[in-house]
Amino acid sequence: MTAQEVIAGKDAGLRAALVSCGEALALEPAIAALGEELLEENPFFSAPALLPALEAYGDDKTRLACVWLGARLIALWPVEKRRFYARLPYRYWATWTHPHCYYGAPLIARGFEEEAFKELFALLGDGEEARCFVRLGRIERDGPVYKAALAAAKAKKRLAYEAGAISRAALQGGASVETTLAVHVRKKKRKELQRLRNRLNELGDIAVREATPTDDIAAWTEEFLILEDKGWKGKKGTSLKSSERDADWFRNTLRRAHEADALHFMRLDIDFRPIAMLATLMEGGVGYSLKICHDPAFDRFSPGVMIEIEAMRSLLAREGFRFADSCAAPDHSMINGLWRARRVVTGLNVSGRGLGSKAGLALAKALEGARDRFPKE
Incomplete structure (x- = not known):
């Protein structure tokens, strides 16, 4: 199914699909419409910033995970396939970012978060590979996207855990x-x-x-x-x-x-x-x-x-x-001395529904826990 066919509303109903970088430009009107009422704003994935980024840094591994309700786009998540996690040979889908992208929350239509994450997790985490999982990277721990994703994972009894948190300066309005x-x-x-x-x-x-x-x-x-x-x-x-x-x-x-x-x-x-x-x-x-x-x-x-x-x-x-995110390193002395509020940006790993995926992700979680308890000298 091409992006043009999806926009035209064929096969109406709730459905998810992976779209290539080459088809992303055709999605611009749908992305713009999605941005009018978001669960959580992320300007890095809005059309003005996302399309130039895909053109400059996207490749044949980059995909847009999209969820449609009829002709309406209700979720957009740039992703890429990776082959290793926690030094283990796991293939998994992770948020796609580029060298100048500092936040990774997917664009989700407000009021459709349950349907969106249900379809996204099924599309990316319940494929043919028994040990596949998905990782939402660079999202705010206290943000609505993190909370909605965690709730959707628990609703389908998927294993989910947080990993990779950092704290950086923010300005509150x-x-x-x-x-x-x-x-x-x-x-x-x-x-x-x-x-x-x-x-x-x-x-x-x-x-x-x-x-x-x-x-x-x-x-x-x-x-x-x-x-x-x-x-x-x-x-x-x-x-x-x-x-x-x-x-x-x-x-x-x-x-x-x-x-x-x-x-x-x-x-x-x-x-x-x-x-x-x-x-x-x-x-x-x-x-x-x-x-x-x-x-x-x-x-x-x-x-x-x-x-x-x-x-x-x-x-x-x-x-x-409402607020501004410095997107700076946690130890950035200049901005830390000016912006006293802090924002915790982290990742959320979510398993597929199969036992193999849950077991694999549980092992990864254990290895990460051991690494944090016993860091290298």
């Missing part, structure tokens, strides 16, 4: 800008940043800008690529500009997100030249930090911290803002 800054940024730090800002003002005209619908987003994107390449990533050959594929992915993602009003893009300028820039993907009232960069020539002024604080001000002032 609901309070005023100044109240939040007072809590998150110590008074001494605020005074020091104001002193640095005053010194920076002596070098030229300082301005904070946020991209608007009429801004030339292509020009902003090229300035970001050049600015990031000036820093340590450029020296190590890991900047976006160092790779044609990465740079094209970034251009396409920001262009599409900007067109969909799903991009929060800020810059700190001196004499109309950026010294720090920050791009965040938005979906509904939530944001996920995508990329940040600054000019190393201005390191002594802490431009990265300045742009983060300006982004805090902007996000907290947005109507309907």
Whole structure:
């Protein structure tokens, strides 16, 4: 069954199917419709970010696990087949991500989570391979997708357990800008940043800008690529500009997100030249930090911290803002010193209904437990 046939509503009813990267573009209208009422927002898997990512990083192992109710798409989960888990030769389906994707919650239509996960687990975990299981990666432990997936697994007596949790900085909405800054940024730090800002003002005209619908987003994107390449990533050959594929992915993602009003893009300028820039993907009232960069020539002024604080001000002032995920490493000292809330992102392993799958996953769980109790020196 092709993606076009599914959209046309043939074989109406509840059904699941795996769709290849090559057919993903045909799903764009259905993905856009799904995004209008989600159980949990994930801008990395919305159409503006997902389609450029599949084009840049998807391969013949990448699939979109889709669940349809009649002609309506009610679930979308990018997945890939893997061959080893916990050093065991298990073939399993896991959330597909790419090097710049920091959250992995599937897109599930609100109110259809039971039907969606029932079909997804049956499609991916109850195949011909007796020991196959599925892994939802990079989902929030306290989030609605995690809770719905766990409930669906228990309802069908599947074995399920959590593995791979990390905690990273987050920004919670609901309070005023100044109240939040007072809590998150110590008074001494605020005074020091104001002193640095005053010194920076002596070098030229300082301005904070946020991209608007009429801004030339292509020009902003090229300035970001050049600015990031000036820093340590450029020296190590890991900047976006160092790779044609990465740079094209970034251009396409920001262009599409900007067109969909799903991009929060800020810059700190001196004499109309950026010294720090920050791009965040938005979906509904939530944001996920995508990329940040600054000019190393201005390191002594802490431009990265300045742009983060300006982004805090902007996000907290947005109507309907709920939270932002830093998408940073757990030990990221800069953002941890600014964003005091924490978000636990983890994985959920779910077995098939067969005894072989349950036994295999139980063994994997035991091995992971032993590894955590007796880590290598």
